[in-house]
Amino acid sequence: MTKYFYLNGDKKLGPFIKEELIEQNLNRDSKIWYYGLEDWKKLSDIVELVEILNSLPPDLNTRNHQQKKEVFVTQKTQNVISAIKVSEKKNNKNLKWIIIGLVTLIIVPYIYQLFTNQTESDLYESISTSSYESDVDFQMYVDKFYRDIRFYGVYPKKPKTTIIRFSKLDQLNNTTHIHGLSYGSNDDDRIEIYINPSSWTSFNKPMRYFLMYHELAHDILNVDDLEEKTIYKGKLMYPAISDYEKKNMDDFIESSHELFEEIAEKQN
Numbered sequence: 001m002t003k004y005f006y007l008n009g010d011k012k013l014g015p016f017i018k019e020e021l022i023e024q025n026l027n028r029d030s031k032i033w034y035y036g037l038e039d040w041k042k043l044s045d046i047v048e049l050v051e052i053l054n055s056l057p058p059d060l061n062t063r064n065h066q067q068k069k070e071v072f073v074t075q076k077t078q079n080v081i082s083a084i085k086v087s088e089k090k091n092n093k094n095l096k097w098i099i100i101g102l103v104t105l106i107i108v109p110y111i112y113q114l115f116t117n118q119t120e121s122d123l124y125e126s127i128s129t130s131s132y133e134s135d136v137d138f139q140m141y142v143d144k145f146y147r148d149i150r151f152y153g154v155y156p157k158k159p160k161t162t163i164i165r166f167s168k169l170d171q172l173n174n175t176t177h178i179h180g181l182s183y184g185s186n187d188d189d190r191i192e193i194y195i196n197p198s199s200w201t202s203f204n205k206p207m208r209y210f211l212m213y214h215e216l217a218h219d220i221l222n223v224d225d226l227e228e229k230t231i232y233k234g235k236l237m238y239p240a241i242s243d244y245e246k247k248n249m250d251d252f253i254e255s256s257h258e259l260f261e262e263i264a265e266k267q268n
């Protein structure tokens with residue numbers, strides 16, 4: 001084990017083992033010697049005693065320097081901390097908006113759906129309960145529809161239940177005049193169509209065919225309405241038909257067969 005000596009003024013003190021040397025009143029410039037060294041060396045120049053050097057308080061001039069540095073570091077750290085806090089705050093704010101956004105995204109359509117489901121089911125209730133039988137032979141349109149679509153090689157399922165009745169649809173919605181509504185498109189075992197009697201009365205024969213085939217296409221073939229664009233006007237699935245659009249049977253045959261052709265093509 002290395003034994004060390006050190007100089008205190010002119011006095012040579014020692015020998016000490018490292019652990020004992022630490023206890024002595026040393027400074028960076030204290031002169032140290034141990035066996036093997038040619039001459040006395042400053043403590044700060046002896047690598048093996050770096051532990052002792054590190055345990056010493058810094059010199060006064062370096063201390064000032066270090067303090068400044070520390071202050072700077074602290075300030076810098078504080079800046080970083082406050083920057084972090086600011087960004088945390090920002091994040092919190094953002095998070096708040098993200099949550100609000102998400103809640104809105106989830107809740108609003110849910111409420112909307114709940115509401116529209118409610119009003120749709122209310123609408124259905126009022127349509128179906130106020131509907132009534134008439135002496136119009138609606139079944140004739142159904143039979144013709146199945147015959148025509150078979151001609152194109154399309155064989156939709158024959159429903160177990162067919163409900164086609166009059167219901168005063170124009171009383172339910174005052175912005176659009178509704179001629180007919182289909183409620184059986186989700187159910188292949190069921191045809192459920194309500195026809196507005198006032199439309200029926202004002203319509204000529206081809207327009208009645210238009211209306212019946214339009215609703216039957218919804219119900220039996222699950223076809224959607226076309227967009228209300230001028231290029232689609234006159235097609236069977238165009239969502240609007242007015243009684244001033246006097247149609248003839250050729251118009252009807254052309255547009256219904258056009259739709260069946262499209263469906264047959266899609267099917268194959």
Ligand SMILES: [Zn+2]
Binds near residue numbers: 218224225239
């Ligand atoms: Zn429609």
